Amino acid sequence: MDYTSIFEKNGLFFKCSHLESDIFLSKFKNSDALSFCKYLLEAGNDFIFEKTIFDINNYWDYNFIFGIKIKPESKIKAQFLLQYKKLKENFPEAIWQYPGIEVQNYYSGTFSSILRYEIPKEEFSTELLKIYNASRNINFAHAHFSFEPKNKTILIENILLGYDLYELKLAEKLLRRNDEKQKQFFLQGNEIMPVLEKIQKLEFSSIE
Known part of the structure; x- marks a missing residue:
């Protein structure tokens, strides 16, 4: 190859x-x-x-x-x-390139939660299943995993988006950790658009 x-x-x-x-x-x-x-x-x-x-x-x-x-x-x-x-x-379903998302109509009337946290590398598959389950009842979810070699942890940024604030909060609750280092942000309306543009490029949203 x-x-x-x-x-x-x-x-x-x-x-x-x-x-x-x-x-x-x-x-x-x-x-x-x-x-x-x-x-x-x-x-x-x-x-x-x-x-x-x-x-x-x-x-x-x-x-x-x-x-x-x-x-x-x-x-x-x-x-x-x-x-x-x-x-x-x-896996015939495999594709070489990230297909990207259409962002034009995603942000109007929607809410978004962003959760950023670290997990031990041993919890990778467990956390992936948790994110999969959390995404079922919301409109859109994107999770970006990157490895931190210094402390051998995985940094995760979850971006959850939906019209239904109640369902969004339920999904967020499934992923929330009892960890002081976890960062959480809430966005709505036009605030979401720059984050979606970052996703298109597969970048972290870098919201501080």
């Missing part, structure tokens, strides 16, 4: 519809895909989870997207390039 093609294409992402999500997630966890993503995360790349919707007014018209954003400066062992190719063959 051409080593450079990975970096040109930006990563490996998996996509499934909400109707297939439970089966797909089980397949993903029970294959080498989860451990592979975890290795790439620890190698200096970013992991992305997203509930993305075609129509923000329609709760039943959405997909889940998750996978690795490859960083050019990261180091990947040759053995993992072969595994990378195998995953692409075994």
